Amino acid sequence: MSLQLTLRSAHDLSTSEQQIIIDVCTQAYGEDFTTVLAQFPDALHLLAYWENKPASHACWVTRWLQLDGLPLLQTAYVEAVATVPAFQGRGIGSTVMQRVATEIQDYALGGLCAAHEHIGFYQRLGWERWRGPKAIRTVETLIATPDEDVMILRTAKTPSLDVSTTITAEWREGDLW
Template identity: 35%
Template structure:
């Protein structure tokens, strides 16, 4: 159940007004307790933002950004979930679940699958929302070739709208600055 007065709006990064961008960055710094780096901010830009407004105040966010992955040896278009968070004063009220439902629809409409790297605190929300922990080997495509990322085991989740995804195949993400997952 979502709280009365909650409004979800989708906007591409290019259509976020400057004031909304500033409020969003402030929200993410608060949600991530000062551990939201410039790389993290950069990773959240260039895609579709789901913004949660409660009584006219920005209280939640998720960004779905397109990335290129390999599933085994097959290239896949992936909607990668970035910068998901809810203001601490508005948590445990169904806002995160509402945002995730919207994200799941966006993945189903535009990507082969969704992927994310979860914090320990977020695992239960994502699992309840239909996301599954990846069980196969993980890696990153670098300029020098594919490099394994076993340290990410247990924290990478996927959402497969079409179902029947083999979660034991190798999953390889594209290279980027900062955290690759």
């Protein structure tokens, strides 16, 4: 049994690699990911192959999270974490996320928004659930997002922080978090 991980910039993905990522995410989420993937033109993609078959994916983009009393933090914001159902339960998704954690150490923070049922998965891998208020920053105001399950991963460059304070992210099209 062999697991192969491939890291690619979105700019370097071939058409076939783009389609593989779309297929993996579509199978895992049960919805068409064609337009979702297009929302991350500058992402870094990690694709896992099990026995030469596409099995899992995660990508990250740069976002700027801010916590009460701290400057903007350059954050590796993880998106589209997905494992094809036939390959779930084999540790492939965990391996992908462990590699992501290694790759993002030059950022001040790792961040993601988890589906409620996946919080335990991320916590086992060292991610922390944000307990304080959450909001999206616009030019005019803050939009409260109390129902979002935002999680962070501390890196070697993470400043001292309190997960019970307010955390904000810049506004964007699509999913705000």
